[in-house]
Amino acid sequence: MSENYVLTAKGLVKRFGRVVALDHADFELKPGEILAVIGDNGAGKSTLIKAISGAIAPDDGEIHLDGQRVQFSSPMAARQAGIETVYQNLALSPALSIADNMFMGREIRVAGPLGSVFKMLDKRKMESFARQKLSELGLMTIQNIRQPIETLSGGQRQGVAVARAAAFGSRVVILDEPTAALGVKESRKVLDLILGLRERGLPVVLISHNMPHVFEVADRIHIHRLGRRAALIKPQDYSMSDAVAIMTGAMAPPEEMAA
Amino acid sequence: MSQSDKSAQTFESGLEGSQSEVAKFDEPARSPLKSLQHALHVNPALIPLIILVLSVAGFGIILGGRFFSPFSLTLILQQVSIVGIVAVAQTLVILTKGIDLSVGAIMVLSSVVMGQFTFRYGLPPEIAILCGFAVGALCGLVNGVLVAIVRLPPFIVTLGMWQIVLASNFLYSRNETIRAQDIESNAPLLQFFGESIRAGGAVLTYGVIAMIVLAALFSYILNNTAWGRHVYAVGDDADAAQLAGVRVKRTLISVYVLSGLICALAGWVLIGRIGSVSPTAGQFTNIESITAVVIGGISLFGGRGSIVGALFGALIVGVFGLGLRLMGTDPQWTFLLIGVLIIGAVALDQWIRRISA
Structure with missing residues (x-):
């Protein structure tokens, strides 16, 4: 490993019955970057995120945090190691x-x-x-x-969830579809929050379907397809339609990037 | 389109000049109705408190000294002490979005165990009482495991346990009652909660004091400890609580075990209240406790309400019961009014929950 990574996963495998959700997937997160993870429905990106946030245990493969091998038995264990996740449902108690x-x-x-x-x-x-x-x-x-949380708007709730992750996430913050349920204005606020996290030196993993948002804030984009990483691209080098083409298999992933 | 452009997206230019705060938390001005809704939302025990004060005042005006005497008022406390204690257990369970139909049966079985262990096996009453608590906790544990781990609906689990525990109670006790005189001469400790402090006309039994201390204790626990906040979070949204790091299964099981223990305490207080140990006592305690909890403003949908509210609910039922009896009305009027209060309380809860962001 030439470069210094905060969080890496190598050869992750996860099967659910006969379905292979993760097929020797790799993953690397650099310090202080925003890494977007994109992929079609069923590509296995949520399984990947669940594996690195401790929500599921992979059948095979290794996860390293700051060079140390880790095995998370629960989301709590991942949290104690400094990995905070903002789930799509935010995990807030409304009352x-x-x-x-x-x-x-x-x-x-x-x-x-x-x-x-x-x-x-x-x-x-x-x-x-x-x-x-x-x-x-x-x-x-x-x-x-x-x-109470239920008296807040959608963007405010997202803000509270992100603040919670930022306050306790000492090493990595993972955001799952943070702008999916928000309007234009509130999405902007949340994107600003994400950029704010990077300014404070926290690396962010951003899972999103929203290409404009991904291309705006991400430093690198991890494209997931068929249970593994199809490509790792920089948003400056590719267009949104290229990314979508790689994601759906319409375009072969660039050779040097195919892991 | 310039995808590599790091600046904001073009369609967002329309946002220029709009408000720039990320989140604003000031309270907007409210209409009187809205502020009432908000006040009730923040403090759901408010309505039962108002009803309680009004009903005490009302009966006091109509009946005068007959109702408004230290004796009558403390008599109400004595009459609600059993239901009040069980309502604390019921509140804990209902706060987790559950319901416990087996509370009355667990209470009676525990009291029977306390009595029979003393008289049938000749155990010292202290040990027999501990065994009663153990039986209560065990019943609660069965409920908790079936709800939290086997994931059966609380209504079904406790409906089944109600029958099982009640039948065990009749089978084990052989339907025998232990007479009050025998208990008094051989094991007075069993009647401990029937003893009282008298001041003027007021009679405060230890059972009443136990109810008040228990309610204060759990009020503190629910509001000021992490476990208490977790009980609310589990009832509010169990999945969210799990993801936020609450051990949901453990919290649920502990709630049902505590409910069983509190019911065992109620069983001990019951011996003090009726003097004897009777397997047929407390037949309606489960329904009465649910009534108290609902009138007390605790939401059957979980996560909302307070112990104090449940106590107010129990007291409201007691005040109406005694007040109407002293007025010489047919007791059916009491049930009719309680029915109205239940439906009114749930309708109010629905209204309070309809909060717009």
Whole structure:
């Protein structure tokens, strides 16, 4: 390996019964880049993402994080290793507050016996942390961090989910179709959030069907086809229609890139 | 089209001059109706509290000192203590989008175990009581495993367990009642919750105090501990909670086990309340606890409501029951009014949930 990668996968295989979802797939993420993952429906890109975010265990193959071999038994394990995923359904609880949601599953307790014996949560600390993280990402004028998620708009919810990932993702942030359910204006805000993550040095994996969005923000594009990486391209070198052609098999992938 | 262009897409030029905040969190001005809806949304125990205060005031005005005396008011507390305790268990389960129809049966079986272990096997009452709690926890564990791991619907699981536990109760007890005098002379500990503190006309049994302490304890746990927040998250959207890192199965099982334990406590309090150990007691406790929870503003769809609300719900039923009895009306009026309250409460819940973003 000549280059330094944050996250790599080699020869990942995953079968569901007789269906081969991942067929010796490779994957590489460089530090501080936005890597887009595109692929047709059923190409296996969600399986790939689930494998590197710990949601499923691959049947074969290796995953390395910062050069160290890792095997995630659950999404929690991947999170503890610093890989945060923003799922398509956002994984937010609508009736609970912004702060509750940001700390779901990793709550902070009050110091001292109140926390250790009575398990009391440090709500003030969690709320101020949530507020700080949201403002860092430019989610402005947060007046009520106790507001339930269901009173927020789609873009705001996405913002909370991205803020949660950015706040805790120390190494990699994975975003699954973050703009799929959003309008033009809200999509723009989310793309700005993604660019903001890169500015802060966090590498981002972006799964999207939206070619204009992918070509705008991605540094490199991983094209997935038939369970494996068909090509790894730079958006400057190819047109959107080329990418779509490679993705659907209408065009042979460039030789030097076919892994 | 210049795909390699890193700038924003051309169709977005129309966004220029539009608002540039990513997310705004200020509260927009609301109409009075909207602000009421919002207040109820934030605090669903508000309506039951208002109904409770109004009904106490109403009966107080109509009946005067007969109703509005320390004796009558504490009598209501005594009458609702069993349902109030079971309603805490029911609240936990309903917050996870479940329902527990077996609460009454578990309560009775636990009380029978406490009594029979003492009298049939001659165990010390302390041990027999612990065995009663163990039986309650075990029933809850069966419910929890069937719901969380086998993934059967809570309604079906607890409907089945209701029958199984109730039948076991009759088979095991051979339908025998242990008389109050025997318990009093041989194992007074079983009647512990029937003892009381008297002040003036007020009579506070230990059972009433247990109900209040239990409700306060679980109110704290639900609001101020991670486990409590997880209970709400699981009921709100279990898949989302799972992805966010909540151990959903563990949370569900712990809720059903706790429900069983609380029902066992209710079984012990029941012995204190009726004096004897009777396998036929508490036949309607499951329905009464669901009634209290629903009137208390806890959503049957999970994730919304509070323990305090359930307690208010139980008290409302108690206030109507005693108030109408003192007025000399046919007791059927009580059931009729409770029916109206249930439907009203669920209609209100639906309205509160219809929140526009």
